Amino acid sequence: MVSFSMIDATKLRSIAMAQQGLHKNAAFGRGRTGVLQMISQLGYLQLDSISVVVRAHRHILRTRVPGADLRHLGRLLADREIYEYRFPVAAYHPMSEFRFASHHMAWRWEMNQRQFRVRREDRAMMTRVLDRIREEGPLRSRDFEAGTHKSGGWWHWKPAKRALEMLYYQGDLMVSARDGMEKSFDLTERVVPADIDTSTPDMEEYVRYLIHSVMRAHGFASYRTLTFPARGVPVRKAMLSELARQVSEGELVQFVDKTGEKLWGMPDLVEGRLPRVTEKVRILSPFDNLVTERERLSNVFGFDYQIECFVPEAKRKYGYFCLPVMMGKSFMARMDCRSHRDESRFEIKALYLEPEFATRRAFASVVNDFARAIREYGVFDGCKDVIVMETAPEFARGMLRSQLKSAP
Structure with missing residues (x-):
């Protein structure tokens, strides 16, 4: 095990910022290609509706891909190169990694089944919502307001909206398009391209993906950071086993931080040259991928936020x-x-x-x-x-x- 004194906070900061594309200007490139590269590297781009200042996804884009705007995101969504899902937060993800959300969708399905014991009327509403989208194509939640359906006014907006959300979370529906914060939903099989693997990974492959994606985004991580995307999915046993294997085979190195917490990192980063970070002012979003892990932020950057x-x-x-x-x-x-x-x-x-x-x-x-x-x-x-x-x-x-x- 490498001691924390051999890997000081300064180096960990440099690694974190380089992996996040914050160490220099336009680290991911520009335009549509840069936006896709950014989302692929970070693993997700968080969406948020708070608008007291510019919304989170636009803000995060600006810090990493100069000149990028919502048109690039809209085009990537329309071209099915990214998809939207709450995994672990409402965010855009690379479509190429769609199958790894399936464990979370299955957990959401189980949650919905428990809710049905209390809200049995939701089951019928979900069937009606699915049938209507299957027949009419992509629909928004306001399309289910009373009077908007040609066959009559039996729709009640709140139950229909709840059904839409349940179907979305458990994977039957996906966001096919966005107009600002308004989402259009369509059947998952009509959104995911035919050449995308949709098989459910076994638990061992799933935790390997979690480790790879977190290391790609951060360069090093605690157990808490590694398992955060799997919120709700029981991964502890498989995760610890896979981490031990990767350390024993030299794929990862293990060390501790100043608090004694175990960290795992990529050897070429932890043991390599210190990445150079440009000295400039960066105004970040509260939902920026660098700052959302609050304890990590405090331990590595000394910033209690x-x-x-x-x-x-x-x-x-x-x-x-x-x-x-x-x-x-x-x-x-x-x-x-x-x-x-x-x-x-x-x-x-x-x-x-x-x-x-x-x-x-x-x-x-x-x-x-x-x-x-x-x-x-x-x-x-x-x-x-x-x-x-x-x-x-x-x-x-x-x-x-x-x-x-x-x-x-």
């Missing part, structure tokens, strides 16, 4: 939707923001600097780049003007406001 939009307002420490901000390999701040697009105004409600950047001297060394990054992000979100309300420390407000006035 939690998105607080799901926390009652009275218990929030920083704000509703704080964006993590990096400089190089370090987290420099978090800022609670809101885009007032109708007024073309990007509001920084509160900015909190991390200790490393919380002196006048340290902040002065990055404030110019930070102001430029904020300006660019605001324009990306449809806002020309930027206002700064509160900062901690307080001196940062005046320094940032001054630089924002002169930032191009």
Whole structure:
């Protein structure tokens, strides 16, 4: 076993950022090809409906594929090169890896069967929804509102919407297209291309996939990170057995972090040269693949972060939707923001600097780049003007406001 002292946090940060495509500009390329390469490398691109600032999938795209937009995602979805599913979160995934969602779909099916004992009326509704989509083609949830069906008004929107979601989660339906956040559903066999393998992998192959996909995205991982995508699927025994095999055969190396937690990593990364990370400001989404594993973020980057939009307002420490901000390999701040697009105004409600950047001297060394990054992000979100309300420390407000006035 390699000790953590031989693999310091600086190297782990570099590995994580390089695997995530955050170490340099356009690491995955550009355009449609770059978007597909990004999703394939990261394993998934999370979708989220929160729009106080630009939505998560657009934000994550921007940080890795310059110039990419929703048209590229729409084209990839239409061409069946990606698919949408909640595995482990609502996200786009590579269509080539579709079969590995089948264990999660089976778990969802079992969950639905248990619900039927309470909601037996759902079974009939699910059959009706399937029959209608089979007959009419792709439909949206609002197509099941009363009066939208030619044969009468027996549809009740909420039960129909619930049936749609159940059928989607258990794999009978898939998202065939999107218009913003509105989904169209079609039969799975009409969405998945004929040349895609849809067989269910056995548990050994499934855990090998989990290990491969997580290592591809992060370079190293804890047991918790490795099993996160399998949420709901019992993989512990097979996972531990496969990890032991891969370590014994040299496919992975094992070490511990500063807390004593076991980590597994790719030998060529853990034992190789340190990847170079460009020194620039990066404003990340709270749902960015780099930051969603909160304990990993704390252990490796020393950044104690939690998105607080799901926390009652009275218990929030920083704000509703704080964006993590990096400089190089370090987290420099978090800022609670809101885009007032109708007024073309990007509001920084509160900015909190991390200790490393919380002196006048340290902040002065990055404030110019930070102001430029904020300006660019605001324009990306449809806002020309930027206002700064509160900062901690307080001196940062005046320094940032001054630089924002002169930032191009």
